[in-house]
Amino acid sequence: MRHTISVLVENKPGVLARIAGLFSARGYNITSLAVSETLDPTVSYMTMVVEAEDEKILEQIKKQLNKLIDVITVTDFTKKEHIDRELVLIKVNYSTKEKTKLESILNKYVAKIIQHKGDVMIIEAVDEQEKVKQLLQDLGRFGIKELIRTGRIAMAY
Amino acid sequence: MTGAEILIECLKREGVEVMFGYPGGVVLPIFDELYDSDIKFILVRHEQGAAHAADGYARATGKVGVCLATSGPGATNLTTGIANAYMDSIPIVAITGQVKTFLIGNDAFQEADVTGVTRPITKHNYLVKDTVDLARIVREAFYIASTGRPGPVLIDIPVDVQQKDIEFIWPEEVKIRGYNPTYFGHPGQIKKAAKLIASAKKPIIYAGGGIITSGAHQELRELAEKIQAPVTMTLMGLGGFPGTHELSLGMLGMHGTAYANHAIMEADLIIAVAARFDDRVTGRLDAFAPYAKIIHIDIDPSSISKNVKVDVPIVGDAKNILGQLLEEIKKTCDTSDWLKTVEAWKKKHPLTYKDDGKIKPQYVIEQIYESTRGEAIITTEVGQNQMWACQWYKYIHPRTFISSGGLGTMGFGFPAAMGAKMGCPEKIVFDIAGDGSIQMNIQELATCISNKINVKVAILNNGYLGMVRQWQELFYKKRYSYTRITGPDFVKLADSYGALGLRATKKEEVRPAIEKALSVDNTVFIDFHIEPEENVFPMVPAGEAINRMIGGMA
Numbered sequence: 001m002r003h004t005i006s007v008l009v010e011n012k013p014g015v016l017a018r019i020a021g022l023f024s025a026r027g028y029n030i031t032s033l034a035v036s037e038t039l040d041p042t043v044s045y046m047t048m049v050v051e052a053e054d055e056k057i058l059e060q061i062k063k064q065l066n067k068l069i070d071v072i073t074v075t076d077f078t079k080k081e082h083i084d085r086e087l088v089l090i091k092v093n094y095s096t097k098e099k100t101k102l103e104s105i106l107n108k109y110v111a112k113i114i115q116h117k118g119d120v121m122i123i124e125a126v127d128e129q130e131k132v133k134q135l136l137q138d139l140g141r142f143g144i145k146e147l148i149r150t151g152r153i154a155m156a157y
Numbered sequence: 158m159t160g161a162e163i164l165i166e167c168l169k170r171e172g173v174e175v176m177f178g179y180p181g182g183v184v185l186p187i188f189d190e191l192y193d194s195d196i197k198f199i200l201v202r203h204e205q206g207a208a209h210a211a212d213g214y215a216r217a218t219g220k221v222g223v224c225l226a227t228s229g230p231g232a233t234n235l236t237t238g239i240a241n242a243y244m245d246s247i248p249i250v251a252i253t254g255q256v257k258t259f260l261i262g263n264d265a266f267q268e269a270d271v272t273g274v275t276r277p278i279t280k281h282n283y284l285v286k287d288t289v290d291l292a293r294i295v296r297e298a299f300y301i302a303s304t305g306r307p308g309p310v311l312i313d314i315p316v317d318v319q320q321k322d323i324e325f326i327w328p329e330e331v332k333i334r335g336y337n338p339t340y341f342g343h344p345g346q347i348k349k350a351a352k353l354i355a356s357a358k359k360p361i362i363y364a365g366g367g368i369i370t371s372g373a374h375q376e377l378r379e380l381a382e383k384i385q386a387p388v389t390m391t392l393m394g395l396g397g398f399p400g401t402h403e404l405s406l407g408m409l410g411m412h413g414t415a416y417a418n419h420a421i422m423e424a425d426l427i428i429a430v431a432a433r434f435d436d437r438v439t440g441r442l443d444a445f446a447p448y449a450k451i452i453h454i455d456i457d458p459s460s461i462s463k464n465v466k467v468d469v470p471i472v473g474d475a476k477n478i479l480g481q482l483l484e485e486i487k488k489t490c491d492t493s494d495w496l497k498t499v500e501a502w503k504k505k506h507p508l509t510y511k512d513d514g515k516i517k518p519q520y521v522i523e524q525i526y527e528s529t530r531g532e533a534i535i536t537t538e539v540g541q542n543q544m545w546a547c548q549w550y551k552y553i554h555p556r557t558f559i560s561s562g563g564l565g566t567m568g569f570g571f572p573a574a575m576g577a578k579m580g581c582p583e584k585i586v587f588d589i590a591g592d593g594s595i596q597m598n599i600q601e602l603a604t605c606i607s608n609k610i611n612v613k614v615a616i617l618n619n620g621y622l623g624m625v626r627q628w629q630e631l632f633y634k635k636r637y638s639y640t641r642i643t644g645p646d647f648v649k650l651a652d653s654y655g656a657l658g659l660r661a662t663k664k665e666e667v668r669p670a671i672e673k674a675l676s677v678d679n680t681v682f683i684d685f686h687i688e689p690e691e692n693v694f695p696m697v698p699a700g701e702a703i704n705r706m707i708g709g710m711a
Contacts, residue, residue, distance in 0.1 A: 010335065014284070018276060025277045056462065063459035069281040069301060072335045 002031060003058055004049050004077040004084060004154045010070040011037065011044040018068055019046065028052070028061050032086075032151030043072065047153045077154050084154035087126045089114075091146040092139055094121035105138045120145060160288040160319040161186035164252070165194050167295040170327065173223050175199065175214060175579050177207035181227020182267060183254035186319040199579065199608055202600035204231050206572040208238020209598070211249045213573030215242075216559045217534055218580035219372070221303050222249040228256055229267030232313070233274065237566060239309045240278040244563025245393060246370060248307035250298050251275075255315040258286055271313045280308030288321040293328045300331040305338030306457040307370060338456060342471040342478040349469045350428075350452045351485040357426035357450075359495040360386040363409065363438075366393025366562065367431020367456065367475045369555040374398065376479035377430065383483065385492045387499050389417040391432050392547055395558040400551035401531070406499070407508075410438040411697045412544040415709035416502035418697070421446055422704045423498075429453045431475040434464040435563070440703035454478050506709065508548050510691075516664050518542070518617045518687045522549035525587055525615060528671045533585040534559060534577050538570040538594030540624035542617045544693040546589040568597025574612040575605055585613065585675065592618040592644045602654040605680040613674045613681045616647055619689045627692045631707070651682040660684040 009015045016035060023030050029051035038045045052058040058076070065074045077084070092102075094116050102121075106112060111125035125135055129152060136144065158166065164187060168176070177199045180188045191198050201207040204226040211222030222242075226235050232253040242249045256265040272284045281301050283294045291314070298310040354360065368377055374397050381388045381404050388398045389406040398405055409417035421427060427449045432438070434453075439445040442464060453460075453467040454475055461470040471478055510519040522545050525533070531551055536559040537543040543560055552558045559577055561569040574588040588595075595616050605612060617623075626640040651658030657679050661670045667685065674681040694708030 014272065014276075017273070021276050060459060060463060067457070067459055069333060069336045 001052060002049050003052055004047065004082075004152055005062065005065070006075045006077065006154060007046045007048065007065055008038075008072040009044050009046060010072065011042050012070060015044065015070045018070060019065070022064055022068065026060070026064060028057070032149070034151040034153050047151070049152050075156065077156065080156050082154050082156040084128055084152050085126055086129060086132055086152045087124065087150045088132055089148045090123045090125065090136070090139060090144055092121055092123065093143040093145060094119050098142065102142065105135075108138075109135045111135060158325040159186065159322050160291050160314065161190045163288065163291050163323075163325050164295065164314070164319070165190045165196065166325065167292050167327070168196060168223065169194075171295070171299045172220065176223045176225055177201055177210040177214075177576065178225030179204050179207060179227065179231060181231045181254060183228045183256060183316040184225065184231075184319075186316065187225065187252075187254070187314075197579075199575075199604060199610075201572070201604050203598065204234035205237050205568065206575070206598050206601045206604065208235045208249070208251060209241065209566075209569050209572035210576035210579070211251070212238060212242045212247050212569075213536060213559055213576030214580040215247050215249055215576075216573070217556055217577035217584075219556065220580070221299055222247070222576060223252065224249065225252045227254045227267065228271070229269045231267075232271040233269055236274060236278065239275055239311065241561055241564045241566045241569060242309040243278045243280065245366065245561065246307050247309065248302040249309045250302050251309060251311045253311065253313050254319070255284065255313045257317045258315045259317075261315065271311065275311050278309070279311050282311040282313070284313045285315065285318050288318050288323050291318065292326060296328050296331050297333060301333070301336065305336070306367075339458075339472045340456075340474045340477055342454070342473040342481050344481075346469055346471045347478070347481045347485050350471060350482060351487075353426055353450055353452060353469060354384055354428070354482075354486055355488050356490060358490050358492065359424045360384060360426040360428060360492065361420050361424040362386050362388040363391070363421060363427050363429045363432055364388055364394040364397050365391045365430065365432025366397075368394055368397030371431065371456070371474050371476040372555070373430070373476035373479050374555045376476055376483065378402070379483055380428075380479055383486065384489045385496060386428070387420055387496065389413070389421060391435070391438055391562070392560060393562045394432060395547060396552035396555045399553045401553055406503070408547050410703065411440070411699075412547065412693050412695065413703070414508055414548070415506040415695050415706055416499060418703045418706060418709065419502055420499050421449075422702070424449045427451045429455075430479065431455055433460045436464075438703075439464060440697050440701055444702035514664060516661060516667060516685055516687045518545045518619075518685070518691055519549045520664065521615060521617060521667055521685050521687065522546055522589065524668050524671055525589070526550045528668065528675060529585050529587065533557065533587050534574075534581060536560065536570040536574040536577060536586065536588045538588070538590045538597075539565045539567045540591050540594060540622065541619075541627065541691075541693050542589050542591040542594065542623075544624070545617070548693075567594040571595060571598050571612075571614060572601050574614070575601055575610050578610050578612050588612060588614045590614055590616050591623055592616055592620065592647075593622045593642050596644055599650070602651070602656055602680065606655045611678060611680050614683065615671075616682060616684050617687050618644070618647070618684050619687050619691065621689060623691075624693070626690070630690070630692070631696075632698070647682050647684040651680075656680040656682060658682050658684065660686070662686045
């Protein structure tokens with residue numbers, strides 16, 4: 001099962017390597033990872049989606065993260081009321097014939113056309129995971145040429 | 158002050174009296190400071206020896222051990238010792254030189270990414286990029302190494318950081334926002350634990366290395382006597398409870414005593430104190446202790462419920478928590494029937510070996526025990542020698558058994574003995590070695606002689622890498638693939654270094670050789686020619702339940 005965890009860390013060189021190293025050394029899987037600065041420049045915020053077969057592994061992941069000296073806090077969103085978002089850039093095949101069809105699909109999501117050049121078009125979408133998944137399904141018939149995702153970020157109330 | 162001066166000043170303020178290490182190009186400024194310093198510097202013959210010596214020093218004294226090496230190969234040679242300290246939660250600070258800050262990443266001469274290499278085998282590590290940070294980092298390093306669940310911390314210092322001249326400011330306080338170990342047990346959990354203990358008819362205490370780290374041996378003894386529960390120890394826990402005590406069951410696990418393994422399998426309550434349910438202890442996990450509720454006391458939350466599911470977890474320092482528990486426990490069950498059962502197992506299935514007139518390794522260790530009256534510090538290498546040392550010497554005091562538990566590092570015992578002797582010069586320090594292991598760090602003989610560090614080494618010489626040979630005998634149809642090993646003439650070798658070499662080839666020569674070794678003021682190698690194919694029993698085959706022992710009870 002996938003879980004969203006956020007980790008507040010010291011904004012120091014090598015911290016990302018510590019986290020990545022921990023996951024590889026202990027055989028945990030990261031599905032996505034988003035890292036950025038916060039309002040406090042000495043602190044970075046990491047949101048990660050991790051794959052854990054059971055509660056025991058999830059607990060271990062959190063405990064092992066907490067054990068790192070440079071980790072300040074670990075938050076598990078699994079049982080917390082929160083919102084999460086992901087930004088995706090999608091490159092699809094484009095033909096003028098299908099423009100209206102495409103636009104009507106995009107209207108159902110928080111998505112828009114950023115640019116089109118020749119026979120390709122780049123779409124930007126920002127939404128929660130399930131919606132992004134549906135959007136990708138809907139766009140499938142236009143032929144997705146390329147897909148780039150930022151990974152999930154989350155915020156609790 | 159220069160960075161190098163600041164480093165030495167900080168080490169002194171941290172109470173460092175001894176360091177082990179080896180010089181090199183990018184640590185020259187530090188060595189120049191050491192030249193006039195009162196810190197005693199022990200020049201080893203290989204950096205691995207320095208790391209193990211710092212480790213042995215830390216285990217014997219409870220203080221932080223310090224080792225120092227140059228960049229690149231010097232630093233990478235420390236890594237086995239650092240990993241060893243990490244697995245056994247031993248506080249050491251390893252200081253390494255690094256190439257100049259502007260050369261880092263340039264593949265400079267003797268450059269290695271040492272913070273990168275040691276990240277997974279240190280509790281924390283630092284690359285000092287500016288001399289201004291040095292004092293704070295040294296202070297943090299000692300604090301992190303010695304508090305919470307202790308462990309090794311590495312400080313990598315580029316040579317230009319050592320040379321730069323700045324004003325020295327000693328940070329009085331250490332404040333690390335991401336590091337706040339818990340020291341006292343949660344009162345609610347203590348109550349729950351006391352309740353479980355009150356209703357247990359077959360309790361057992363399973364004590365690990367944290368007893369020694371936290372100095373909880375007195376509280377452990379009080380608890381065992383108060384609730385009348387037998388005590389079994391992990392390899393790391395030996396000495397945490399007197400092996401001579403009537404409630405002691407000795408070590409449990411793969412080469413534990415039959416009665417310890419049976420007791421834990423039959424128990425209705427396991428009080429695990431600062432032990433981590435490692436695979437060498439539990440054997441087959443799904444068959445482990447089927448009737449027991451488990452109370453698990455550990456300072457590291459990630460140790461709890463990692464391998465076995467625990468009923469009452471208590472995070473905190475063992476000494477504090479045992480103290481809290483002793484206050485909370487008002488009534489206990491009558492455990493006399495249980496103790497009688499365990500006592501009967503002890504009588505019926507003691508540790509044993511066949512005495513056939515040849516030199517048996519078990520006999521050698523018994524004789525070392527008797528001639529030192531259990532008061533020596535024993536270090537071990539890894540393999541059969543280590544397991545026999547666990548089984549046949551009774552450890553009465555904490556910090557008298559020093560052995561590579563988690564990592565299983567051959568070559569550990571001799572340099573560790575050196576470190577232990579530096580920390581406890583008044584004690585007899587005996588390394589129990591095999592003829593394979595001793596050859597892994599034998600170069601430290603020169604260190605012992607030149608610094609007059611008089612340790613005694615008992616080589617249980619069977620001409621084999623004995624433990625691997627034992628597995629080949631039992632599980633690989635006696636196909637002794639590359640486990641026959643030769644060595645030098647250990648007596649001549651000792652002599653060539655200026656140590657005393659002794660040899661025993663007959664049983665009656667064993668005790669006199671030990672007495673002779675103890676009587677001389679020198680490092681001594683004793684080459685005991687033991688029965689070549691003697692095995693360590695009892696033994697739980699890998700992956701079996703721990704009561705299914707070869708040479709144990711049916």
